[in-house]
Amino acid sequence: MSEMLRYDPEDPRWTAYLLGELEAEERTRCEALLERDAAARAEIEALRETLESVQRELRTELAEAPRLDRAPLVAALKPTAPRSGRLFFYLLAAAALVLAAGSILWDQSQSRDLAPAHEALVRREALVPAEVPMRSPAPVLAESSLAAKASASAPAPGAVGSYRVRAVAQEPDALRALGYVSQDADGILLQESAGTETYAGLPENPFVDVARERLSTFSIDVDTASYTNVRRYLEMGQDPPRDAVRLEELVNYFEYDDPAPRGDVPFHVALEMARCPWKSGHHLVRIGLQGRVIPRDQRPASNLVFLIDVSGSMQNPNKLPIVQRSLALLVEELDARDRVAIVTYAGSTGLVLPSTSCGERRAIFEAIERLGAGGSTNGAAGIQLAYETAREHWIAGGSNRVILCTDGDFNVGITDPNALVELVRTKAAGGIFLTALGFGMGNLKDATLEKLADQGNGFYGYVDDMREARKLFVNELTGTLVAIAKDVKIQVDFAPEQVRSFRLLGYENRALAHKDFADDTKDAGEIGAGHDVTALYEVELKAPAFLGVGPEALRVRLRWKEPTGDASRLIEQSLLVSDTKFSAASENLRFGASVALFGMLLRGSAHAGGGTYATVQELASDAIGTDAHGERRAFLELLKRKLR
Amino acid sequence: MTRPRPSEPELRVCLERHERALLLHARSILGDAERARDVVQETMLQWLRGGPSESDPGCAAWLFRVCRNAALDVLRKERRMSSLDDLALAERAATEPPPEAALDHAERRRMLKELLALLSEKQREALRLKFQAELSYREIAEVMGVTVNHVGVLLHEALRKLRDCTSARAAKELLS
Structure with missing residues (x-):
């Protein structure tokens, strides 16, 4: 102016x-x-x-303007959340079956005939409830009837490379229908309650007096769901429910730097003892299993495009959240040569994640996390977008595939079913296969999905719970994910002369009866290629070691089977008493201990001694190591929420 | 790193602050309350999935921009079938039934609508973004995809036109 x-x-x-x-x-x-x-x-x-x-x-x-209905928005706040005991049940139950899928895959690589693999799975599932004493008369279907049902419902394979999987769920349906009670893989009852999350009661392991009980027996657990769940709570500014915190899953979420196995044992066992940082006079024992890494060059690279239905009906806890979990699980198994892209449709259509190398997991996880159901807008050409994305990132000699995840909404951009089938057929001829995965019940357009998968040279999976999701995603989609050992059991034998008492940190729902250790019919966890598994004990020694090292404190026995084997093998390793200062312990022990303490504090454990979140920070920040995927640093970030 | 998913309190604060203005904004573009609600619902879902934090100064502009684009998308799809121009839109907005409120309310509302109908679509939009969304010139420019200067022109001309009309009306009333 x-x-x-x-x-x-x-x-x-x-x-x-x-x-x-x-x-x-x-x-x-x-x-x-x-x-x-x-x-x-x-x-x-x-x-x-x-x-x-x-x-x-x-x-x-x-x-005077109107307002929005709050409910759908509030519901959308937690699309990845386990919303009920039911979903949590799926997550728990999944652990025992993650690698069952791997073994099925192995079977498949031997033969395209699906029947033996199917029976293997059924047998495994039938055995699960026997692992831990039952607290309820849950119906357990006879093995034979299950197998019969499964084979009856799995149609004969069609064209080469095209078959359908339809496994039978063996959940106690009647029980659930009557009393809203479901059961997790270990037979622990879960009470469902409307709108709130319910977790299986998980009393923490006590200190065990070695004079009365010198053995500790448990199945390994490679699941990490608890950490993700805990993180979700903390990021929402809330403390997780105590029973949602499972120490072993927190500790095993992270990668450790143990030596690779040599010889014909598929995993390396590392044993170590050092002073306990939160309880003076106590010591920590670390058992670290490092699974053999299958050379990456033996596996074809994958170029996967997920075409995910995010319509309102997918909001159901056993639909989209399971898709998300499964995707995350899969990405965890892929590496930098593999690519994943995500296209959504029927809610908001678009390339939610451009084809991204699985070396950039963080970006992929964030995109998965962001997937939310909602809206009802008709999507644009979602399926073309998916195929275009797959074509653009074509991997010669690799697995190029579009994976449709839906509960039956086919607003993929082409409304004429014949045109849709024709498109899928053409693309399959061009080398991009379609896998169709149906989620949830009720709305599922069974015949259409089946037809699409047939024409797309893919397979059709029907996923009604997390176990199925894991089986199908890990099995077919990782292509070459191989279990290197199955039914892995650990038994620790403490020397009463040296150890007064011990406490296993976590693995509460993985406990096995001592007699089941050598019983090869008793199922346990699997180790996948490259997996590492950590178990920590807090022990009270009778006398401090003279000059730092003393006599044998404990003996670790490990039983496992080859992925297709029936007979277990045994190895044994012993650990001497050692009064190593905590600060002189390995990074593996120090970081693992910090995460365990974190979990104990979140659980309000009676055994956290003088440990605080500040202690966790101090211990963890000293043990970051190489941290190739930034997970330990992210842990420190997460921890800040508890330090404010 | 994206920010963590909003907490429920944050969602409620965000709704409290913006939902009504968003609904009115969407309604003024679309002409009906039902589709406006769908569009705003979708906007909020997008915000939950990855919008700026509620405390972020850019949050309001982000919400209105997303809402506007979603509403225009809906319109564009319709236009393929029945071509709608600004005039038709203005008519739709003007013929929208008054809310069920007290009579004098309804009367005043009718007058407001009549007056707003005299303006161009863009002028109306800028007015709403100014007085209902309480955005700054810069934010309005961002939402509407125009320059800050143009926002100034839109608002100034809108107010001048309204003033001329109201004084003409007042004069008429005086004379009658």
Whole structure:
């Protein structure tokens, strides 16, 4: 307004002046002009009156405006959350079966005939409830009837490379229907409650007096769901429910730097003892299993495009959240040569994740995390977008595949079913296969999915719970994920002369009866290629070791089977008493201990001694190591939420 | 790193602050309350999935931009079938039934609508974004995809037109 010598009613700055949008200098000029120009003053007053009445009217309208329905939005806050005991049951139950899928895969690589693999799975599932004493009369179907059902419902393989899987769920349906009670893989009852999350009661392991009980027997657990769940809670600014915190899953979430196995034992066992940082006079024992890494060059690279239905009906806890979990699980198994892209449809259509190397897991996980069901807008050409993305990132000699995840909504952009089938057929001929995965019940368009998969040279999986999801995702999609050992059991034999008492940190729901250790019919966890598994004990020694090292404190026995074997093998390793200072212990022990303490504090454990979140920070920040995927640093970030 | 998913309190604060203005904004573009609700619902879902934090100063502009684009998308799809121009839109907005409120309310609301119908679509939108969403010129520019200067022109011309009309109306009333 440097040239504002006289009033110009068309100058938009007058309105800006009235709305307080002018910088101080210009405002002063305006005021100066109004001061000396009465006509301008009158005009601006009239303008102000208009402005104020419009403002008043618009604000009244605003005050009376309708509001949104809160419920769907509040529900959408936690799309990845286990919403009920039911879902949590799936997560728990999945642990024992993660690698069952791996072994099935192995079977498949031997033969395209699915039947033996199917029976293997059924047999395994039938055995699960026997692993831990049952607390309820849950119906357990006879093995033979299950197998019969399974084979009856699995149609004969069609064209080469095209078959359908339809396993029978063996959940205690009747029980659930009657009393809202479901059961996890270990036979622990879960009480479902509407709208709130319910977790299996998980009393922590006590200190065991070695004079009365020198053995400790448990199955390994490679699951990590608890850490993810705990992280979700903390990021929401809430403490997780105590029973959602499972120490072993927290500790095993992270990678450790144990030596690779040599010889014909598929895993390396590392044993170590050092002083306990939270309880003076106590010691920690670390057992670290490092699974053999299958050379990456023996596995074809994968170029996967997930085409995910995010319509409102997918919001159901056993639909989209299971898709998300499964995807995360799969990505965990892939590496930098593999690519994953995500296209959504039927809610918001789009390339949610451009084809991304699995070396950038973080970006992929974030995209998975962001997937939310909602909206009902008809998607644009979701399926073409998926195929285009797959084509653009074509891997010669690799597995190029579109994976459709839906509960039956086919608004993929092509409404004519024949045109859709034709598209899928054409693309399959061009080398991009389609896998169709149906989720949830009720809305599933069974025949259509089946037809699509047939035409797409893919397979059709029907996923009604997390176990199925894991089996199908890990089995077919990782292509070459191989279990290197199955039914891995650990038995620790403490020397009563040296150890007064011990406490196993975590693995509460993995406990085995001592007699089942050598019983090859008793199922246990599997180790996949490259997996590492850590178990920590807190022990009370009878006498401190002389000069730092003493006699044998304990003996670790490990039983496992080859992935297709029936007979277990045994190895044994012993550990001497050692009074190593905590700070002199390996990074593996130090970081693992910090995570375990973190879990104990979250659980309000009676055994956390003098440990605090500050202790966790101190211990963890000293043991970051190489941290190739940034997970330990992220842990420190997460920890800050508890330090504020 | 994306920010953590909003907490429920954050969602509630965000809704409290913006939902009604968003609904009115969407309704003024779409002409009906039902589709406006769908669009705003979708906007909020998008925000939950990855919008700026509620305390972020850019949050309001982000919400209105997303909402506007979603509403225009809906319109564009319709236009393929029945071509709608600004005039038709103005008519739709003007003929929208008044809310069920007290009579004088309804009367004033009718007058407001009549007056707003005299403006161009963009002028109306800028007014709503100013007085209902309480956005700054810069934010309005961001939402509407125009320059800050143009926002100033839109608002100034809108107010001048309204002033002229109201004074004409007042004069008419005086004469009658």
